[in-house]
Amino acid sequence: MIRYNLRCDRGHAFESWFQSSSAYDSQIKRKLVSCPNCGSAKVEKAIMAPQIGKKGRARAAEPTAEAATSASTEVSSGSATPLMMAQEAELRAKIKELRDHVTKNADNVGEKFPDEARKMHYGDIEHRPIYGEASPDEARSLIDEGIEVSPLPVLPGDRN
Numbered sequence: 536m537i538r539y540n541l542r543c544d545r546g547h548a549f550e551s552w553f554q555s556s557s558a559y560d561s562q563i564k565r566k567l568v569s570c571p572n573c574g575s576a577k578v579e580k581a582i583m584a585p586q587i588g589k590k591g592r593a594r595a596a597e598p599t600a601e602a603a604t605s606a607s608t609e610v611s612s613g614s615a616t617p618l619m620m621a622q623e624a625e626l627r628a629k630i631k632e633l634r635d636h637v638t639k640n641a642d643n644v645g646e647k648f649p650d651e652a653r654k655m656h657y658g659d660i661e662h663r664p665i666y667g668e669a670s671p672d673e674a675r676s677l678i679d680e681g682i683e684v685s686p687l688p689v690l691p692g693d694r695n
């Protein structure tokens with residue numbers, strides 16, 4: 536069975552099933568196909584939109600409703616996923632750039648970070664760019680003392 540999208544001479548579009556393309560041809564010739572809207576037998580194949588997401592056209596394929604639904608699902612989810620991946624990749628790249636900048640230009644003082652930051656703030660030691668670890672509580676008390684700290688962003692999902 537082949538489904539054709541048809542159109543009458545008044546522009547009504549409709550669908551009809553045929554045994555084969557030659558069956559379609561002979562039925563059209565014998566004016567056995569008529570428009571369900573106006574009854575006109577001047578019917579021809581409507582211009583078909585190409586199927587999206589399928590390379591090449593299966594020769595004897597029967598386009599079923601089920602196939603059409605799954606095809607459109609593929610298209611919509613297929614278009615969303617690369618976009619999200621692109622955004623995440625961009626975000627990851629920016630975070631990595633920031634981290635690289637900090638780690639290249641600052642000393643890693645590790646767990647001594649709160650001490651070092653405090654000493655610098657109060658002029659006990661020379662001011663220099665540092666980074667390291669601080670618990671949320673430590674970070675909060677540093678901020679309370681007027682010491683500027685900013686958390687290094689962690690890459691989202693370092694899982695891969």
Ligand SMILES: [Zn+2]
Binds near residue numbers: 543571573574575
């Ligand atoms: Zn019609």
